[in-house]
Amino acid sequence: DAGITQSPRHKVTETGTPVTLRCHQTENHRYMYWYRQDPGHGLRLIHYSYGVKDTDKGEVSDGYSVSRSKTEDFLLTLESATSSQTSVYFCAISEGRLGETQYFGPGTRLLVL
Amino acid sequence: QQQVKQSPQSLIVQKGGISIINCAYENTAFDYFPWYQQFPGKGPALLIAIRPDVSEKKEGRFTISFNKSAKQFSLHIMDSQPGDSATYFCAAFLSGSARQLTFGSGTQLTVLP
Numbered sequence: 001d002a003g004i005t006q007s008p009r010h011k012v013t014e015t016g017t018p019v020t021l022r023c024h025q026t027e028n029h030r031y032m033y034w035y036r037q038d039p040g041h042g043l044r045l046i047h048y049s050y051g052v053k054d055t056d057k058g059e060v061s062d063g064y065s066v067s068r069s070k071t072e073d074f075l076l077t078l079e080s081a082t083s084s085q086t087s088v089y090f091c092a093i094s095e096g097r098l099g100e101t102q103y104f105g106p107g108t109r110l111l112v113l
Numbered sequence: 114q115q116q117v118k119q120s121p122q123s124l125i126v127q128k129g130g131i132s133i134i135n136c137a138y139e140n141t142a143f144d145y146f147p148w149y150q151q152f153p154g155k156g157p158a159l160l161i162a163i164r165p166d167v168s169e170k171k172e173g174r175f176t177i178s179f180n181k182s183a184k185q186f187s188l189h190i191m192d193s194q195p196g197d198s199a200t201y202f203c204a205a206f207l208s209g210s211a212r213q214l215t216f217g218s219g220t221q222l223t224v225l226p
Contacts, residue, residue, distance in 0.1 A: 042216035043214075043216045045213050101147070
């Protein structure tokens with residue numbers, strides 16, 4: 001998985017609780033991304049980062065925040081988890097000059113009860 | 114609209130046959146078109162990619178055909194094998210200020226032995 005780890009790999013939580021997912025890379029790539037994958041929707045971009053402390057919103061950013069204080073770590077926080085955020089979350093990194101060639105981590109399966 | 118439409122949703126092919134998956138896009142500013150392969154419980158893996166100045170790209174048994182005027186591109190898997198059974202996603206990348214991949218909804222390929 002291209003030097004990408006995600007933690008935790010599985011999580012069950014309750015509605016209203018905050019949740020933080022971690023993505024760690026060993027490739028020193030500039031770009032990092034968070035996607036969610038749901039049946040029938042493919043993968044949808046939540047947030048991405050183009051450098052330390054440089055982040056931007058994606059297609060489905062409502063209810064999510066991110067932080068990147070080090071090149072190797074990109075955190076995704078669900079501020080107050082809802083059942084609609086039950087999904088599989090993938091982190092990706094990019095070696096491309098513009099961020100186009102993306103490699104994905106193993107995913108985190110999140111269930112919000 | 115940054116949408117990528119993928120078809121079919123599912124595909125069953127006999128071993129040795131040709132698998133064809135199609136994608137169509139609307140935004141002519143897309144400038145990079147990758148295909149990803151995903152096995153159950155794993156993250157998507159980059160399979161092959163093409164840029165719009167090329168009409169075809171071949172890597173082993175996998176070929177991308179690109180029709181810029183029709184705004185369509187397709188993945189052809191020659192001599193399909195049971196090990197190719199997976200979900201395939203097309204995507205399109207916008208390298209401007211948005212700088213993100215937009216994914217199709219996926220095609221579940223089953224290759225019968």
